[in-house]
Amino acid sequence: MTRNPDRPLSPHLTVFKWGPHMLVSILHRITGAGLATVGAGIFVWWLMAVAGGAEGYATFASWATWKWSLIVWVGLTWAFFQHLLSGLRHFVMDAGAGFELPTNKFWAVMTIVWAILLTAAVWAYIFYGRLA
């Protein structure tokens, strides 16, 4: 059997070709799950610490400013932007737009690129803007 390689493969079992749209789809779920668990947990801890007074807040603050916590903060920042941008892409697709293959692929790649750029911009600002 011959196959025209220009035609898309249908996602049947393991016979499919990976594309940016699939990566973005799964990233949307992974980042969403990360924000919903790690992000929401830290958010609740922070609010409880504010309500609990200065002592409890000091425990939160010492964790939040611990050098290894930076991995969590940067990870959450990236997850936030990736989820936000792929979410906005979903809105465009919900409206019925952006399904042409080159357009779809272009914006899928753009969400990944811009999530990384925005994360870098935020942390550059935190380290070299405000705190400098």
Next chain:
Amino acid sequence: MTTESSLASAPAATAPAHDAAHHWGLERMLSVSTLLLFVWFFVSLWRLPALDQMTVAEWLKNPLAAVPMLFLIVSTFWHLKLGLVVVVEDYVHQAGNRFGWVLVINLAALFGAGLAILSVLKIALGGAAA
């Protein structure tokens, strides 16, 4: 995506198929409200002179901060609950396990939202230690 998962999950009685359109709309409404409220939240934090306990508590004592914060909590926890349930419905196929996960997600989301809401009320209504 939502429609697919709702149909697929019909036998588990977590999301009947006729609720799919409502679920779809609600999910999108909550996405927008969560996004707008987080823009407000991050801009507010950025505008605070510091992020120590006193400054943050003082900020949340203002109803103009406490009320949007309460909306943010409801919107965010509802949004994350719907999202996590969709993921579980797509990947957990055994009915008992699926039911268990959906239950855990619902209880955890309610518990988290409850803790967050109570904290904001405690600060806003003046119960928080300075």
